[in-house]
């Protein structure tokens with residue numbers, strides 16, 4: 001049986017293909033830290049933590065951090081990063097569709113579009129796990145692309161940008177029937193080597209997210225245009241949902 005895309009593309013190629021699109025994680029963590037006023041030593045889980053871009057700087061600020069990712073390659077990179085930085089992070093290689101620790105966390109982070117990869121029922125299960133893993137009053141920060149703008153304007157897009165390693169071609173095919181975006185990234189390196197990967201992500205509207213989060217015992221406080229709490233506008237690149245665990 002072929003493995004689903006999200007089990008295969010997050011490997012050694014990922015940083016070359018996606019780093020040019022990433023924000024500065026140190027700045028983002030500084031923003032989160034200032035924006036949320038978390039208690040000192042708060043318990044934080046980064047779901048789909050990748051190579052620890054945010055988990056490590058969060059740990060450096062004294063938070064008790066758990067990083068969860070399905071990819072052994074990403075967890076290996078994250079572990080090395082934490083070792084280099086001399087910080088303690090608990091790394092867990094697990095599927096976010098099953099990861100759940102009742103009431104264990106003050107903050108759940110889901111950053112740089114690490115949500116929406118599965119069927120609607122499975123995406124809801126991820127939110128249910130998040131709701132169950134948060135203590136009452138705990139916070140979820142869900143960082144997704146703004147579906148109303150740019151590459152994800154709910155329509156097909158093709159774009160090529162120059163990146164340090166060569167040229168990065170990005171194509172998005174949006175299916176209005178399934179509300180899923182299939183994005184293909186191809187890096188044509190200056191040395192002639194081509195690497196590519198393809199994403200398939202469900203694009204949720206604000207209304208859908210509010211409903212799904214409500215079902216998972218969370219209440220949306222607001223939508224922001226960045227991880228630092230900038231107001232959300234049609235032109236925002238990101239759509240950051242801040243939700244609080246209420247109760248069932």
Ligand SMILES: C[S@@+](CC[C@H](N)C(=O)[O-])C[C@H]1O[C@@H](n2cnc3c(N)ncnc32)[C@H](O)[C@@H]1O
Nearest residue numbers: 006010048049050069070071095096111112114
């Ligand atoms: C777009 S990357 C973002 C990584 C990280 N949040 C960042 O900002 O660099 C999504 C991450 O989710 C992980 N992932 C994909 N499917 C997953 C699953 N079912 N359970 C847990 N992690 C998963 C991938 O391995 C990858 O590291």
